[in-house]
Amino acid sequence: MISHPPLPAPSTRLDLGLRPVWLLVLLGGGGGLFLLSLALGSVSIPFDQVLLILRGGTPEKASWLNIVLKFRLPKAITASLAGAALGVSGLMMQTFFKNPLADPFVLGISSGASLGVALVVLTAGTAGGMLLAGFGLAGDLLLVSAAALGAAVSMLLVLVVASRIHNNMTLLILGLMMGYFVSAIVSLLLYFAIPERIQAYLNWTFGSFSSVTWDQLPLLAGGVGVGLSLALVLTKPLNALLLGERYARSLGMNIPLMRLWIVGATALLAGTVTAFCGPIGFIGIAVPHLCRNLLRTSDHRMLVPASILMGAMLALLVALIAELPGSELVLPLNAVTVFIGAPIVIFVIVRQHHAHETFNL
Amino acid sequence: MNNDNRFVISVLVLFALIMGAVPAWAQDTNLLDDCVTAYDSTQDYFPNKVAPTLAENFTVEYFNHYKMVTVTDAFENAEPFTYVLVQCGTPAPSAEDFPADAQFLEVPVESMIAMSTTQIPHLQQLDQLDKLVGLDSFLYVSNAEVVGMVERGELVEVGFGGEVNVELVLETAPDVVMTYGFNPDTDAHPVLIESGIFTALNAEWRESTPLGRAEWIKYTSLFFNAEAQAQSAYDSIATAYGEARALAQQVAVVDRPIVLWNSFSTWTEGWLIPGAQTYVGALIQDAGGIIALGETAPEDSTLLSFEAVYADALEADLWVINEFGMLTLEDLLAQDARFADFAAVTNGAVWNDNLDVNANGGNNYYELGVTNPHLVLQDLVAMFHPQLLPNHEFRFYRQFEPLQ
Numbered sequence: 001m002i003s004h005p006p007l008p009a010p011s012t013r014l015d016l017g018l019r020p021v022w023l024l025v026l027l028g029g030g031g032g033l034f035l036l037s038l039a040l041g042s043v044s045i046p047f048d049q050v051l052l053i054l055r056g057g058t059p060e061k062a063s064w065l066n067i068v069l070k071f072r073l074p075k076a077i078t079a080s081l082a083g084a085a086l087g088v089s090g091l092m093m094q095t096f097f098k099n100p101l102a103d104p105f106v107l108g109i110s111s112g113a114s115l116g117v118a119l120v121v122l123t124a125g126t127a128g129g130m131l132l133a134g135f136g137l138a139g140d141l142l143l144v145s146a147a148a149l150g151a152a153v154s155m156l157l158v159l160v161v162a163s164r165i166h167n168n169m170t171l172l173i174l175g176l177m178m179g180y181f182v183s184a185i186v187s188l189l190l191y192f193a194i195p196e197r198i199q200a201y202l203n204w205t206f207g208s209f210s211s212v213t214w215d216q217l218p219l220l221a222g223g224v225g226v227g228l229s230l231a232l233v234l235t236k237p238l239n240a241l242l243l244g245e246r247y248a249r250s251l252g253m254n255i256p257l258m259r260l261w262i263v264g265a266t267a268l269l270a271g272t273v274t275a276f277c278g279p280i281g282f283i284g285i286a287v288p289h290l291c292r293n294l295l296r297t298s299d300h301r302m303l304v305p306a307s308i309l310m311g312a313m314l315a316l317l318v319a320l321i322a323e324l325p326g327s328e329l330v331l332p333l334n335a336v337t338v339f340i341g342a343p344i345v346i347f348v349i350v351r352q353h354h355a356h357e358t359f360n361l
Numbered sequence: 362m363n364n365d366n367r368f369v370i371s372v373l374v375l376f377a378l379i380m381g382a383v384p385a386w387a388q389d390t391n392l393l394d395d396c397v398t399a400y401d402s403t404q405d406y407f408p409n410k411v412a413p414t415l416a417e418n419f420t421v422e423y424f425n426h427y428k429m430v431t432v433t434d435a436f437e438n439a440e441p442f443t444y445v446l447v448q449c450g451t452p453a454p455s456a457e458d459f460p461a462d463a464q465f466l467e468v469p470v471e472s473m474i475a476m477s478t479t480q481i482p483h484l485q486q487l488d489q490l491d492k493l494v495g496l497d498s499f500l501y502v503s504n505a506e507v508v509g510m511v512e513r514g515e516l517v518e519v520g521f522g523g524e525v526n527v528e529l530v531l532e533t534a535p536d537v538v539m540t541y542g543f544n545p546d547t548d549a550h551p552v553l554i555e556s557g558i559f560t561a562l563n564a565e566w567r568e569s570t571p572l573g574r575a576e577w578i579k580y581t582s583l584f585f586n587a588e589a590q591a592q593s594a595y596d597s598i599a600t601a602y603g604e605a606r607a608l609a610q611q612v613a614v615v616d617r618p619i620v621l622w623n624s625f626s627t628w629t630e631g632w633l634i635p636g637a638q639t640y641v642g643a644l645i646q647d648a649g650g651i652i653a654l655g656e657t658a659p660e661d662s663t664l665l666s667f668e669a670v671y672a673d674a675l676e677a678d679l680w681v682i683n684e685f686g687m688l689t690l691e692d693l694l695a696q697d698a699r700f701a702d703f704a705a706v707t708n709g710a711v712w713n714d715n716l717d718v719n720a721n722g723g724n725n726y727y728e729l730g731v732t733n734p735h736l737v738l739q740d741l742v743a744m745f746h747p748q749l750l751p752n753h754e755f756r757f758y759r760q761f762e763p764l765q
Binding site: 041042043063064066067070071072141142194196210211213214215323330 | 695
């Protein structure tokens with residue numbers, strides 16, 4: 001009789017290997033970029049003074065204290081939160097739709113926020129605008145509330161649709177159509193607006209991390225925090241979705257409920273970021289690809305934390321470059337995200353082939 | 362008849378002949394409403410002439426029966442525009458003597474569509490408001506008389522930029538449409554000129570001195586033969602401006618306030634600091650103020666980040682925010698809480714340029730203020746040096762109430 005050597009027991013746990021080390025590397029990189037973005041800006045402040053300020057000391061020039069604490073620190077925190085939120089929501093959308101081109105805004109969230117902002121900005125100063133101001137909201141808070149409301153309404157619509165429609169392709173197309181429809185309304189508002197208001201709206205669409213002050217940060221941090229926690233809890237269903245809905249169901253998962261949670265978490269993350277920072281493109285698409293190729297895995301237990309860290313890093317890098325330290329010029333964020341992000345993604349994807357493996361392309 | 366009577370009669374006849382012939386050979390004012398009936402090629406039909414002194418973007422050359430007007434620098438990289446304004450009733454000169462794209466027009470015109478509210482004060486000061494037949498938009502007009510004309514339905518609204526309603530303009534058939542250029546791809550003038558409508562470009566917004574900009578009233582007057590009125594209007598503006606300026610310049614440089622101009626929000630691209638050689642910079646300095654961060658923009662304007670302005674301009678004595686729709690310091694702080702750190706906010710020295718704004722947000726600063734810079738300068742002098750003009754009534758600027 002031929003006897004076979006005993007086969008090793010099948011592994012019941014996907015081997016993560018050395019990948020957790022990468023998370024430490026990303027954490028270190030993120031921390032470094034964070035400090036760098038505190039040190040560099042249009043005003044030159046010596047690095048030792050920046051460290052002194054962070055330790056609670058008094059710098060040589062009084063205005064430096066305020067610049068670091070009131071301008072650069074909230075901006076760095078905002079960029080980190082926004083980058084993390086966009087990276088993770090992009091990852092969730094790509095997994096959900098099994099589409100490497102999906103981004104957080106594919107369900108029309110940013111269009112909804114744009115409509116809210118357009119209504120406020122393009123009617124400001126007119127009778128309609130005075131009416132809105134009478135509700136007690138003013139200035140920046142009004143802008144944020146309008147964008148948040150627009151994003152929330154889009155999110156509700158998407159959730160309602162997602163609970164009825166079980167076909168992902170249909171959901172994607174409906175999301176796209178809604179996005180187009182809302183953008184058309186915004187175009188109409190722009191057509192009848194005066195040039196100063198159009199310029200103001202256009203500036204909002206460029207995206208900015210600088211307008212969130214300390215009193216608004218708790219709201220941003222809260223929204224993003226809840227969304228990120230949801231994403232971390234959803235790693236197992238996300239893994240299952242990648243392998244197919246039947247497999248997921250065989251593991252005892254409630255697919256419709258999972259879909260709602262995933263869509264809800266994405267909408268919360270994308271909507272919160274858009275409300276406070278304007279529509280920031282590209283980070284949501286680029287970060288998941290970067291993480292997949294760096295870590296060479298599709299396991300969401302690694303990808304979600306990696307996307308959080310990588311997203312924060314990419315956003316901090318983009319914010320730093322847009323500030324053009326040493327010159328007084330400031331570039332719009334959305335242009336810089338593409339200039340930095342696209343070459344990185346192209347390089348990574350051409351060198352590796354994990355998009356192919358993940359998405360069966 | 363005896364010899365005495367014959368003598369008297371012949372003197373009277375001669376006198377009558379002379380009196381009758383005087384209008385024919387000694388015109389002493391430009392023809393505001395009439396056309397020439399008997400053309401005389403030796404006669405100068407424009408005894409009242411104007412010439413730009415401070416304005417750099419237009420020139421006018423007078424010939425006996427026509428004026429050649431050239432507008433340079435109407436917009437970025439613009440070619441010069443040439444207009445040949447021919448006194449009506451006289452033959453037009455040959456087109457070969459002029460550049461290929463020169464436009465010919467008979468003056469005085471009888472109807473004009475104005476595509477900028479800055480032309481309204483010109484027309485009023487030249488006493489030609491009755492010739493106005495249309496505007497680009499009714500929303501932003503401040504002038505009371507024109508508002509009345511709008512309400513009585515005497516004017517048409519033709520839209521602005523590339524979206525101008527050409528059919529409506531053609532139907533209204535004005536003698537001239539006066540507009541401004543910015544970007545030929547989105548401007549009204551290429552569309553209008555192509556439709557055969559005489560379109561005159563106004564490049565006053567490209568002048569860098571306040572009086573140079575005001576001098577464009579002379580340009581407008583060329584179309585109406587109203588040069589005499591334009592000269593007199595401009596002279597009184599220039600005199601008043603010079604007086605206000607002299608008053609402010611008495612203040613020693615060390616006593617002049619540092620003035621922070623403009624503001625920053627997510628709605629703006631950056632903090633626009635005016636340079637000394639710009640229109641606004643000239644106004645600030647003529648009013649005896651020092652431009653905050655003016656060293657970073659010695660000639661032209663510059664866009665700075667909030668951080669850069671915060672680092673160096675917190676101690677400015679006065680802050681003129683020029684923000685649409687802001688009425689109180691609470692509005693300003695709602696925009697961004699970090700504005701509270703500016704000294705001007707703590708001292709209640711914050712101003713905004715929206716004192717004279719109509720219901721739709723149209724600011725009279727851009728209508729009356731641009732064409733009458735002496736009014737703006739007087740406001741600025743009263744703001745920077747209240748002791749020089751103690752009972753001044755502000756026309757364009759409002760001071761914010763201090764924080765409660």
